[in-house]
Amino acid sequence: MSKKKTDESGLEIIETPEALAGKINKAEVFFIKNRKVVVGIVGAVLLALVAFAGYRFYIESQEGTAQQALASVVYDFEADSLQKALNGSGGNEGLLSIADSYKGTDASNLANFYAGVALLKQGKYDDAINHLKSFSSDDLLVHARAQSLIGDAYMEKNQPAEAISYYEKAAGYEKNEYFTPVYLMKLAIAQEKASKPSDAMSTYKRVVDEFPLSSEVVNAKKYMGLLEGQVGK
Incomplete structure (x- = not known):
């Protein structure tokens, strides 16, 4: 067995040329056996x-x-x-x-x-959904807009359950005072149509609590009032 020693840098070095030749020979044998x-x-x-x-x-x-x-x-x-x-x-x-x-x-x-x-x-609507799903953007506001439009297409197809996930994505991108409350309102309406009044109530409340200066607040409060009987509040 070849001996090894440590140089001043602390690295192990092979002590003899014979040992180094053995290493090279093993590599050559491996290459020959596994050439293909x-x-x-x-x-x-x-x-x-x-x-x-x-x-x-x-x-x-x-x-x-x-x-x-x-x-x-x-x-x-x-x-x-x-x-x-x-x-x-x-x-x-x-x-x-x-x-x-x-x-x-x-x-x-x-x-x-x-x-x-x-x-x-x-x-x-189906063609619109396909093209919008093929679109992507590093600009989160634009990407959110595309997600919201997909939700709109599903709503037009009377598929609120599918629309919900896209409105949730739109509302979750780059929260801001201008677009997020709009997406939340669309989400709440989809939740109502999907027979999820409790979820809709929570979403309307988010608009009121998180975006008190938004123009959407008036409608959010109105729809919350209409839903109170359904959710037992």
Whole structure:
């Protein structure tokens, strides 16, 4: 057995060249026995790196084209020309095409949000839900807005139980005086429709207690009064 000693830094070092040669020999034997596995792992890692680099290059090259297409169609959206915004016009791509053709880009992500809003206004609730669920944002206020819109779509479909979870998410993001009480009111109404009067009462109370200066307080107090008989208060 080869002896080891400790140098001034406190690290253990191999005392003899023979011991070092033995270590190297063991590594060579391991590589020979497992050559296919080792080569396969290295190859897979290299392939993954190349694929990722290629994907990022493709996405970056697509982003500029997608942003230009989105800029053209947003005018139709803001003018409330929803059909043109969704399907395009005058040779311009529409929101649905941008969302589908440029997946992975920021423009595609934003197109999903715009498309969800437009489809919701058109009463195409299932399609609206799908597009809004495909949207994500680091801006918590915008993300909360998308969650609330999904809740609205479920309410229009007369599915308050499904709407509740999305209103809860919307109310839970970045609490603020402007939007949170609105989301809480929507949540309470959904809870009422889902036959959960106690939950609705608690949610209305949150509006009154946590946002006393909100314009929603008047309605919250009114609905609380109507619910008192049902919850035994």
